[in-house]
Amino acid sequence: MSGYDVVVLGEVLVEVHLDAPLREAVDGTAGRLSYSGDALNAAAAAAAAGARTALLAVVGDDELTVPLLERVERLGVDVAHVRMAARPNGAYLLGADTDGDREFVYWRAGSAGSTLSPAHVDSWAGLLRGAGALITSGITGALSETSREAVLAAATLVHRADGHVSYDPNYRARLTGTSQARRLLAEIAPLTGLLKTSCPSDALALVDTADPLAAAARYRALGAPVVAVTAGADRLLLDDGAGATYFPVPVNPEPLDATGAGDCFTGTVTARLVLGDPLDQAVRHGLAAASLSVSGWGGTGRVPAFAETAALAARRPGD
Known part of the structure; x- marks a missing residue:
């Protein structure tokens, strides 16, 4: 056994998050530097x-x-197996957003991540082979x-x-x-x-339907x-073959930025499945974690502790 419940295969990106939507950015618009990418977002959530x-x-x-690696470690993710290439790290620029309809500007051509x-x-x-689960993506x-x-x-090995x-x-x-x-799908x-x-x-784009x-x-x-199909900011459809059910997303009263919320869902659900949660409970935990995550800036600006996630997941609507 590898000793890992979850391994995440992907790239880590340098994130520059502006304090305004990209189309409103002007000379002097302030921003902040962080580290993100869908793989890191999901790994942080799983941890x-x-x-x-x-x-x-x-x-x-x-x-x-x-x-970058110090930040990943602070998020509770093991970096002992990360490799290095004589290339620059990929990066992206994004603006403030709460709806999940974000615009990104990427610099990743020839990046280290692309040498995977x-x-x-x-x-x-x-x-x-020894891990409980693998998370990876089309990105x-x-x-x-x-x-x-x-x-x-990697998926074949784990399967x-x-x-x-x-x-x-x-x-x-813009990527494929x-x-x-x-x-690939x-x-x-x-x-x-x-x-x-x-x-x-x-x-x-992938299956020719908006339903x-x-x-x-x-x-x-x-x-x-x-x-699991996210269908807007307030609900998710789960189809497990036995039936299709809509799950509500717990309301976050203080949303700041939806970047990485879907990755947070995936990381949380995957972790909880490996740790023994039944599917419906793992999904509720994933939705709660994703909702909490939008209170932070950027993909890893708000990674909720599981106690907070579980408390939100346990609330009934109206509580």
Whole structure:
């Protein structure tokens, strides 16, 4: 056994978060530096939910690498298996947002993260086979052809070892085309234990529908046994093959920024499943953690402790 409940395969990005929407940014607009990326967001959430969590990633050799790794460690995620490449770290710029309809400007061409390859997966094979679960995404698979191969190789290893695989297509039109994203989705869906996606953004691009029920059915037809579809800011559809149920998202009275909320959901649900929660309870914990996370700036600005997550999940509507 690897000793890890959850391993997360992906990239870590330098995050520059402006204090205004991007289209309103002017000379002198203030911002803050942090570290994010869907893999780190999910890993931080899994660790906060009680899982022993490791990050499997390739980072750069620039001046931000040391503080980047220190931040990951402070979030409770093991970085002992992170590799380094003689490339810069990827970065992105985003503006303030509470609705989840964010705009990003990325600098990741030729980044260290894009060098992720099957050779890295081979070096982590023992960790992957021994882990309770793997989290990865379509973003990771779209970084490069070798990254795509790495995602499939890692998911195959974990699936064959009877581990759980959580996958989020996380479609980004500026990063990949629909045909490539659909091809990866079709290959990885049968390997998953949970496929988490969004509607309408992912669903329109990948399964040609803006209807959450139809989207879940189409993802399941590809081989995904359990599908969670975020359908706006206030509800999520869960289809486990026995039926489709809408879950409400607990209300956060002080939303600041929705960046990383979906990743927080995936990380929390995956952790709680490995730790023994039944599916519906794991989903409620994931929704509570995601709701709490939007009170912070950026992808890892607010990672709620599990006690707070569990307390919110246990509340009844109207409490």
